[in-house]
């Protein structure tokens with residue numbers, strides 16, 4: 001019998017990736033499933049990025065180990081990017097390029113947490129935060145945001161969950177799964193509280209250029225020098241540039257923390273893939289018009305899709321402001337169809353209606369479901385029809 005560590009017994013597989021894998025297996029059997037589980041743009045990576053990566057491979061400049069922190073031009077492009085979009089200055093020694101933002105977070109938790117250290121996690125939260133904190137022997141302190149407060153936690157809530165073991169808070173604005181965005185005033189308040197209590201702000205800003213209908217997201221680090229020094233920003237090219245498969249993310253912030261992340265990565269990954277780094281360089285430093293085209297396309301989809309989801313019996317949903325998800329409360333719909341738990345409802349939707357959503361339990365809100373609008377409008381409309389028919393048949 002093989003032996004598995006106690007550590008692995010404490011975590012579960014990413015429910016979004018697990019549901020996606022189930023759907024892909026069903027699709028491979030020839031079933032026509034509409035997959036609304038995926039957290040990635042359905043756009044192609046732009047040709048300027050492809051060409052840069054191909055050129056880097058063919059000229060042999062991308063095909064060997066790179067510095068662990070990433071090639072210097074890419075780190076410089078990341079620094080320039082933050083200067084350009086947020087007016088915040090960093091040095092290249094404050095950046096580490098990683099295998100996706102996911103790996104930046106993983107490495108960061110390993111570097112900052114001792115056993116028993118607490119991390120404040122506003123819920124609903126992205127599924128991997130809690131598992132990564134557990135892998136670093138940290139303790140998740142979940143702070144439940146209220147739907148009536150647009151799924152944002154308040155300072156009073158944070159303060160009531162703070163202890164002398166609180167080491168960090170994760171802020172994900174715009175959020176996966178709700179698409180909510182904290183205002184500059186709310187961020188400032190939280191930022192100043194974190195500075196006053198020496199709590200590290202982990203700002204996951206991976207969706208901050210995907211915002212819609214006049215809503216704006218800002219980087220918390222832009223609010224003051226003190227807040228900037230208290231913050232490690234996590235970002236990457238996966239979502240903004242439709243490059244999820246390239247696996248390039250980064251962390252930018254306190255030089256000592258970044259330095260330790262580089263030390264750890266020198267033993268875990270050595271460096272992110274060379275060709276991907278050249279692709280990411282072209283993405284960040286090159287033309288940006290296609291980013292705006294994609295943003296507009298998601299905005300149009302959201303405006304088309306939201307009223308359709310609102311019209312599903314038993315779905316209670318508010319309009320998201322960013323990212324590419326809706327997060328309806330579907331408990332009533334589940335109950336109407338005879339399911340006590342939403343996760344059984346979403347499973348039945350996959351198996352019978354051939355529409356895949358992710359049940360909200362992995363995000364800390366078991367009465368909800370996450371719907372990605374990362375397919376075209378025809379499929380979105382067809383998905384809603386299928387769900388309505390399913391409810392009609394089962395109620």
Ligand code: PLP
Nearest residue numbers: 039100101102126176236238249
């Ligand atoms: N952070 C959030 C909130 C996400 O939704 C994701 C991906 O789904 C990531 C981080 C990780 O992105 P990646 O590892 O593809 O860069």
